[in-house]
Amino acid sequence: MLTIGKLGASAGVKVPTIRYYEQIGLLPEAERSSGNQRLYGQKALERLAFIRHARDLGFTLEAIRDLLSLSDNPDQPCAAADAIAKAQLLEVESRLARLTALKGELERMIVQCAGGRIADCRVIEILGDHSLCATDHRHPRGDETS
Amino acid sequence: MLTIGKLGASAGVKVPTIRYYEQIGLLPEAERSSGNQRLYGQKALERLAFIRHARDLGFTLEAIRDLLSLSDNPDQPCAAADAIAKAQLLEVESRLARLTALKGELERMIVQCAGGRIADCRVIEILGDHSLCATDHRHPRGDETS
DNA sequence: TCTAATGTCTCTAGTAACTATAGCTTCAAG
DNA sequence: CTTGAAGCTATAGTTACTAGAGACATTAGA
Incomplete structure (x- = not known):
């Protein structure tokens, strides 16, 4: 059985994050030791690694909830x-x-910022000028996690 | 002179977001009309387009603050x-x-779901098994915006 | 010119997905 | 058997917005 700290280290997830996942129901309530500390088995580790990887790929917790319901x-x-x-x-x-x-x-x-001064560097200019954009990204903001 | 609504439409940024950018100091305090409404000129439009564009490319507001101070x-x-x-x-x-x-x-x-079961799918397995990862993402979580 | 619709104002509160702090208890090593 | 790390709960803070309430301003049409 793993303590929450070992579990977090194994899965690459911080301890408060694990408790948060339990709180919002992504992880089931953990077994407790006699001293009320959470204890985890292999299944919990796999589930947490799953969540970690999916988050890493940019999925929202809601999407992960769906994926988990598949695997469940x-x-x-x-x-x-x-x-x-x-x-x-x-x-x-x-x-x-x-x-x-x-x-x-x-x-x-x-490429265009090839070691000159900012005045000569087009990084700033490119970010400021929409007409220099190769691609269209005029859609409204606020959708990067959706 | 542009009202906040026109400015937002031109730059592809929502009105409350513009006020928010002013509040946190990314945009200077706007000139006001006799009726206390914000008025913007070309410089403000360029600055806002810069911010919008950089956000679109995934820069944090902190990084954008740095870029703006560079360009200044x-x-x-x-x-x-x-x-x-x-x-x-x-x-x-x-x-x-x-x-x-x-x-x-x-x-x-x-494709596999055409006739089978979820149990046959490897998505869950891929996301759950660290050894199947092509890349190393063992760094701690919580850094996707940095 | 009046009026209705739309736009803007401030302020507060809510969102996602954590992260940090405070103040306590429990566990493991020396 | 003590002491320091690790765990507990609960609350508040973070980033980058978004939504709502209620009041004032502006503009287009009758």
């Missing part, structure tokens, strides 16, 4: 889960497209 | 701006690699 009922017919999986795929593809555009912009910025 | 004193070497952009690029490339892998898994899951 693996005997469900796939028809029921198909919509969730497809929604995730759409999200991933959109995220990929935006990241790819972003990468191009950053590369262009770095 | 353009007589230094641009290594600082370059370093900020390069750090962003590294992060973006790492995310791209991992997302691409996940996209493949999600696509395969949907």
Whole structure:
């Protein structure tokens, strides 16, 4: 059995974050020791690693909740889960497209900032001037985690 | 002179966000009309477009504050701006690699779901198993905006 | 010119996904 | 058997906004 600290170290998640995940119901309530300390087994470690990796890939906790509900009922017919999986795929593809555009912009910025002074460097200019953009990112803000 | 609404529409930034940027000092306090409404000129539009664009590329407001202060004193070497952009690029490339892998898994899951069960899908396994990770992301969490 | 609709004002509170602090208890090593 | 690290709960703070309330300003149409 792992204490919360060992669990966090193993999964690469901070201790308060684990307690937070329990609080919001992403992790089940942990078993407790005689002294009221949380104890975790292998299953909890796997679940936490899953969450950690999915967060790392930019999924929201809500999306992760959906993915976990898939893994929690693996005997469900796939028809029921198909919509969730497809929604995730759409999200991933959109995220990929935006990241790819972003990468191009950053590369262009770095090439043009070839060791001069800021006055001669176009990084600032590129960020200020929409017409220099290779890609269209005029969609409204506030959607990077969605 | 632009009202806050026109400014927001031109730059692709919502009105409350502009007021928020003023509040935290990213935008200077705006001139006011006789009726106390904010009025903006071309300089404000450029500055806001800069901020919008940089946010779109994933820079934090702190990084943007730095970039703005660089652009306000353009007589230094641009290594600082370059370093900020390069750090962003590294992060973006790492995310791209991992997302691409996940996209493949999600696509395969949907194909496999044609007749099977969730238990046969490897998405959960991929996200749960650290050894299947293509890249190393063992760094502590909570740094995606830095 | 009056009026209705829309835009703007301030202020407060809420969101996601944590992170930090305070003040206490429990556990493990020397 | 003590002492220092690690754990507990609970609350408040963080970033980058977003939403709502209630009041004032501006503008287009009758």
